[in-house]
Amino acid sequence: xxxxxxxxxxxxxxxxxxxxxxxxxxxxxxxxxxxxxxxxxxxxxxxxxxxxxxxxxxxxxxxxxxxxxxxxxxxxxxxxxxxxxxxxxxxxxxxxxxxxxxxxxxxxxxxxxxxxxxxxxxxxxxxxxxxxxxxxxxxxxxxxxxxxxxxxxxxxxxxxxxxxxxxxxxxxxxxxxxxxxxxxxxxxxxxxxxxxxx
Numbered sequence: 662x663x664x665x666x667x668x669x670x671x672x673x674x675x676x677x678x679x680x681x682x683x684x685x686x687x688x689x690x691x692x693x694x695x696x697x698x699x700x701x702x703x704x705x706x707x708x709x710x711x712x713x714x715x716x717x718x719x720x721x722x723x724x725x726x727x728x729x730x731x732x733x734x735x736x737x738x739x740x741x742x743x744x745x746x747x748x749x750x751x752x753x754x755x756x757x758x759x760x761x762x763x764x765x766x767x768x769x770x771x772x773x774x775x776x777x778x779x780x781x782x783x784x785x786x787x788x789x790x791x792x793x794x795x796x797x798x799x800x801x802x803x804x805x806x807x808x809x810x811x812x813x814x815x816x817x818x819x820x821x822x823x824x825x826x827x828x829x830x831x832x833x834x835x836x837x838x839x840x841x842x843x844x845x846x847x848x849x850x851x852x853x854x855x856x857x858x859x
Contacts, residue, residue, distance in 0.1 A: 691744065698738040706731050709754055717748045724753040755798070762796045764840050769793060771840075772804065775831055789824060792851070801845035804828060812852040821850035821858040 699711050699718070707723035708731075722731050732751040739747055769791050779786040792805040806824055810817050825848050831837055850858045 694742045694744060695739070695747075698735065698742065698744075701738060702731065702735055705734070709756075709759055713747075716746060718750070720749075720751045721754045721759075722751060724755050726753065728753040758796075758798050761798060761802075761844070764842065765796045765802045765844075766793070768802075768804070768837065768840050771837065772806070772828060772831065775827065776806075779827070785820070785823075801847050804846055804848045806848065806850045807853075807855070808850060808858070809853050810858070811854070812856045812858050814852075817852065817858050824850050825859060 695713065695718070699713075699720070702708060702720070703711070706726050709721040709723060711718065711720040713719060718735060720731065720735070722728060728751040732749050735749050735751070736747075739745070739749075773791045776786050776789040776791075780789065788809040790807050792807050794803040794805050796802055806828065808820065808824065810820050814820075828848050832841065848859075852858050
């Protein structure tokens with residue numbers, strides 16, 4: 662009787678494990694198929710970037726194509742592969758705008774890195790970080806710096822001036838001048854409650 666119970670238990674566990682592996686394989690196949698569909702779309706259209714999850718696909722394309730056309734093509738290829746239930750979002754982007762956003766994102770990361778290195782040497786720069794802001798073609802780029810100081814602190818203005826001076830010095834490097842490309846910009850230093858100091 663014990664052998665029969667052990668045998669039945671072994672069979673049940675084996676079936677359970679094999680069904681789990683099948684589910685993982687099915688999920689992997691689904692992700693591979695979606696990846697293939699998005700690669701096909703990228704080969705057909707000027708895709709800037711794309712991402713997704715188990716229920717959504719987001720894609721940016723150059724504004725030289727109709728976003729609705731690309732969306733329709735993605736949906737068609739998903740349907741042909743029997744993949745339903747995806748919300749597909751495609752937006753056409755102005756390449757000048759995308760390029761400016763990319764440059765200022767790099768600039769932001771260089772500023773962040775500068776303060777990470779400085780905080781190792783100087784305690785006063787501890788917890789100084791950058792905040793991403795919306796970049797537009799028409800407006801000056803906002804370089805937003807978050808600090809751990811309060812605006813009401815008597816030394817807040819002086820502290821903000823020191824940080825601004827550090828950023829301005831960084832912007833004088835050849836690499837940064839190339840990235841800035843003559844764009845107008847404004848440096849705004851924020852206190853710990855997200856209030857501008859300068």
